[in-house]
Amino acid sequence: MTLQNRSICPWVTASDKTYLDYHDQEWGKPGFDSIELFEKLCLDGQQAGLSWITILKKKQGYHDAFFKFDPYKIVTLTEMDVLDLLENPNIIRNKLKVNSIIKNAKGYIAMEKEGINFSEFLWSFVGGAPIQNNYVLSEEVPTQNHQSLAMSKALKKRGFTFVGPTVCYAFMEAVGMFNNHLLSCDIHKECC
Numbered sequence: 750m751t752l753q754n755r756s757i758c759p760w761v762t763a764s765d766k767t768y769l770d771y772h773d774q775e776w777g778k779p780g781f782d783s784i785e786l787f788e789k790l791c792l793d794g795q796q797a798g799l800s801w802i803t804i805l806k807k808k809q810g811y812h813d814a815f816f817k818f819d820p821y822k823i824v825t826l827t828e829m830d831v832l833d834l835l836e837n838p839n840i841i842r843n844k845l846k847v848n849s850i851i852k853n854a855k856g857y858i859a860m861e862k863e864g865i866n867f868s869e870f871l872w873s874f875v876g877g878a879p880i881q882n883n884y885v886l887s888e889e890v891p892t893q894n895h896q897s898l899a900m901s902k903a904l905k906k907r908g909f910t911f912v913g914p915t916v917c918y919a920f921m922e923a924v925g926m927f928n929n930h931l932l933s934c935d936i937h938k939e940c941c
Contacts, residue, residue: 758934759887767805777940779879779925783867786924787857788818790871790904791850793920794911795841801919803841810839815850820861823854849910856908874900875926881941883932890929893918 761772780786792811796804804811814837816822826834831851835842857867869877874896884890897918904912922929930937 755935756933757936758931762802765802768802771805773936776923777925777928777930777936779940781868781872784818784820786868786871787820787853788812789924790909790912790920791815791818791853793916793923794849794853795846796919797846797911797913797916799841807840810837814840820854820857823851824858826851846911853909853912856904860907870903871900871924872926874903875921879925879928879940881928884929885932887931891918896926897921 757769757772762768780789788811792804792808795807795811812818814834831844831847834840834847835844840847860867860870872878882890893914898914900917900921901912901914904917918927921927925940928937928940930940
């Protein structure tokens with residue numbers, strides 16, 4: 750796909766600036782902040798069955814509704830709060846998905862109490878550093894692999910939900926654990 754004499758990944762909807770900005774400024778760039786990783790993992794879970802652009806456009810709504818993804822504040826949400834959230838048009842109004850963010854916050858806190866750094870835990874599934882892939886065609890990019898399967902199993906054991914191997918793989922791509930920008934994409938080298 751070419752946009753203004755540029756080459757970008759074919760999954761980007763070039764006509765949508767939100768998507769283009771996400772591709773250029775965020776997707777595939779390594780992130781190591783535990784709270785930011787927690788947020789991205791939760792948002793990837795919210796995408797299940799939906800398009801990523803839907804979640805991107807509601808990102809601010811999630812930030813506002815879930816205390817900027819502060820796990821310690823999220824766990825204070827009550828059943829009444831959940832009912833209120835299910836009326837919030839700025840997020841996906843699915844009870845299982847809303848509750849998953851609360852469950853994931855509990856899992857995050859439990860790990861922290863065990864002395865486990867969330868970022869280090871997640872990055873351990875790729876040996877602590879980004880894996881550089883050199884895909885030419887989007888058809889070559891898998892939707893899951895052994896690392897995302899292992900991450901999924903480990904997170905589920907810790908009480909996390911909406912973290913299947915496909916969700917984990919999408920998350921791992923998004924936070925730069927895999928550089929899956931195609932070789933032809935202008936951003937590929939930047940993420941190396």
